[in-house]
Amino acid sequence: MDAIKIIEKLAKTAQKEKTLQIDVSKAVMLEIGLLRQENAGMIPFEWFAGISAVAASIITVFSLNAWRYIADPFIQLFMPLQGVLPW
Amino acid sequence: MENLDWDDIQASLGGDEAAFERLVRRYQEQIAQLCWRFSRDSAVCERLVQDTFVEAYMSLRSYKAKAPFLHWLKKIATRAGYRFWKEQDKEKRFVPLEELDFAAPDNEQELEPGKAAEILHAMLERLDSSERLVLTLMYFEDCPIKEIAERMGWTGAGTKMRAMRARRKLKKIAEKEKILEKLEWMQ
Known part of the structure; x- marks a missing residue:
């Protein structure tokens, strides 16, 4: 008989194995309770995203205003020489 | 339900x-x-x-x-x-295969399911995780390739390839460990 055939026969027998009886319900609920307590102090993701978006818009408004006052330092270097330079 | x-x-x-x-x-x-x-x-x-x-x-x-x-x-x-x-x-x-009991049970033609599962488990653990997974689900759970692929988010073709490769490797392991001789009485 082929090795694979023997293995398949072994598998058919193995399928009948009675597996262990466990009750994890209490342990699962306890772990879920602990995780919920841990998460209770945290800001939900949607809130965090919202707050970040508001903060980003405020910064954008201020930076647009500031942009107008930014002058090119290179131009400022040649400003006093405007009358002297031939171009 | x-x-x-x-x-x-x-x-x-x-x-x-x-x-x-x-x-x-x-x-x-x-x-x-x-x-x-x-x-x-x-x-x-x-x-x-x-x-x-x-x-x-x-x-x-x-x-x-x-x-x-x-x-x-x-x-x-x-x-x-x-x-x-x-x-x-x-x-x-790995659990050394020599440590496992391959002996025929008295007056029975079939190995005890627990023993059969133990032997199969010990053989499968010699494979890579992905190959082991495919054969574990196929042999123990009677899972078709399509379902294994769906469970793992793999492609059908990729899962089929893994199964083929795993079977080849398992056959080699069985030959190397002389499983055929050990389970001769099952044939």
């Missing part, structure tokens, strides 16, 4: 913990049976079952009821078991 599941899922999402506890009690036996295929250590198996239900609770909102709830749970359990194997890969130690 499925309506019952849906009601309990909705209640759990609404914060009713007793409803989720009912779901755990309803399916823990089937999930334990699956997790037993990933580890024959009862403490590890129990941990895997627990992790499966905790993960299910945390992602309960993503369950869209396209398939029965048990299928969804089995998908989570399979991935938890696979993760466990991946972690174990680093310190891979």
Whole structure:
């Protein structure tokens, strides 16, 4: 008989194995309770995203205003020489 | 039964913990049976079952009821078991096949199921995690290739290839360990 055939026969027998009886319900609920307590102090993701978006818009408004006052330092270097330079 | 599941899922999402506890009690036996295929250590198996239900609770909102709830749970359990194997890969130690009992039981033509499972488990653990997973689900759970692919998010062709490669390797292992001679009485 082929090795694979023997293995398949072994598998058919193995399928009948009675597996262990466990009750994890209490342990699962306890772990879920602990995780919920841990998460209770945290800001939900949607809130965090919202707050970040508001903060980003405020910064954008201020930076647009500031942009107008930014002058090119290179131009400022040649400003006093405007009358002297031939171009 | 499925309506019952849906009601309990909705209640759990609404914060009713007793409803989720009912779901755990309803399916823990089937999930334990699956997790037993990933580890024959009862403490590890129990941990895997627990992790499966905790993960299910945390992602309960993503369950869209396209398939029965048990299928969804089995998908989570399979991935938890696979993760466990991946972690174990680093310190891979095999149960020597010589230590296992291959002897024919008295007056019986078939090996005891527990013994057969132990031998098969010991042989499969010599494969890579992905190959081991495919054959474990095929042999122990009678899972078709398509379902294995769906559970793991793999392609059908890729899963089929893994199964072929795994079978070839397993055949070599069986020949090397002289499994045919040891189980001669089964033939």
